[in-house]
Amino acid sequence: MRIESVKLAYFSPTGTSRAVAEGIVRGLGHASVDVIDATTPDVRTRALSVSANELLVVAVPVYMGRVPDLLSEWLGAIHADGSPAVCVVVYGNRAYDNALLELRDVLSSRGCVPIAGAAFIGEHSFSDAGAPVALGRPNAEDTLAAVKFGETVADKLRAISSASDAGDLAVPGTHPYGGITKLWDVDFIAVGGNCGGCGLCASVCPTGAVDAADPAKIDIAACVTCCACIKRCPQGARSKKAGPVTEAQTRLRTLYAEPKSPEFFV
Numbered sequence: 001m002r003i004e005s006v007k008l009a010y011f012s013p014t015g016t017s018r019a020v021a022e023g024i025v026r027g028l029g030h031a032s033v034d035v036i037d038a039t040t041p042d043v044r045t046r047a048l049s050v051s052a053n054e055l056l057v058v059a060v061p062v063y064m065g066r067v068p069d070l071l072s073e074w075l076g077a078i079h080a081d082g083s084p085a086v087c088v089v090v091y092g093n094r095a096y097d098n099a100l101l102e103l104r105d106v107l108s109s110r111g112c113v114p115i116a117g118a119a120f121i122g123e124h125s126f127s128d129a130g131a132p133v134a135l136g137r138p139n140a141e142d143t144l145a146a147v148k149f150g151e152t153v154a155d156k157l158r159a160i161s162s163a164s165d166a167g168d169l170a171v172p173g174t175h176p177y178g179g180i181t182k183l184w185d186v187d188f189i190a191v192g193g194n195c196g197g198c199g200l201c202a203s204v205c206p207t208g209a210v211d212a213a214d215p216a217k218i219d220i221a222a223c224v225t226c227c228a229c230i231k232r233c234p235q236g237a238r239s240k241k242a243g244p245v246t247e248a249q250t251r252l253r254t255l256y257a258e259p260k261s262p263e264f265f266v
């Protein structure tokens with residue numbers, strides 16, 4: 001099947017889904033790649049359209065075993081025309097539960113034909129040097145696996161004459177999805193006196209929960225606890241207050257210390 005261009009769409013507050021997706025796209029080796037970074041709230045106000053001869057690659061992190069709920073409306077508004085699609089979830093070494101199945105289902109329901117799927121491991125959003133969880137993932141080995149997966153997808157596309165030839169894509173998971181879509185409303189971010197007020201935290205927040213004029217002001221209901229503002233603060237001025245997030249971090253570190261490996265479904 002001839003692919004005219006690749007559309008790479010990702011949501012990636014702390015950059016791991018993005019890194020994995022970029023590796024996959026390198027492996028695809030296509031000259032024309034259109035990148036849609038849906039981490040930015042503005043981008044999610046515009047519907048994504050994909051044509052029949054475009055390959056759509058979607059990469060999202062796993063939140064509570066599911067596709068992040070804040071993406072539901074945007075993913076559910078995709079326009080596609082039998083376009084082949086690659087579904088990718090990135091999780092923090094606990095489990096991806098039904099997230100890959102959910103992503104496959106939503107893309108199918110919008111006119112995509114999922115032809116491949118993968119689950120990769122990314123450093124957990126709650127992880128830090130003090131209590132690391134999957135620290136540094138995706139690592140060099142994961143990136144190599146992402147590139148190889150992209151090459152496998154390119155081989156599959158060469159072997160079929162249209163997306164419908166690919167057959168149904170089987171991925172792990174069960175219906176109903178279960179899990180939790182309502183995230184915690186938790187006041188967990190401490191802002192230190194060394195905050196220079198640069199506003200980077202507000203610009204990297206995927207939900208506009210941080211006030212650009214006063215970065216210590218956080219809309220708790222909008223915050224998805226992604227920790228992007230903490231991890232990306234150039235002054236290291238933001239940290240986690242002791243509470244549910246640090247307790248989860250300690251639990252995850254203890255229970256899911258054994259590194260997991262990426263999985264592929266082609």
Ligand SMILES: Cc1cc2nc3c(=O)[nH]c(=O)nc-3n(C[C@H](O)[C@H](O)[C@H](O)COP(=O)(O)O)c2cc1C
Nearest residue numbers: 012014015016017061064065092094095122124125
């Ligand atoms: C609210 C929330 C829920 C999460 N739930 C899970 C989960 O169920 N399983 C898991 O292994 N990791 C979970 N994670 C970790 C992320 O999936 C993981 O760190 C991912 O690599 C983050 O992607 P990003 O760097 O693209 O933002 C969760 C993270 C957050 C913020």
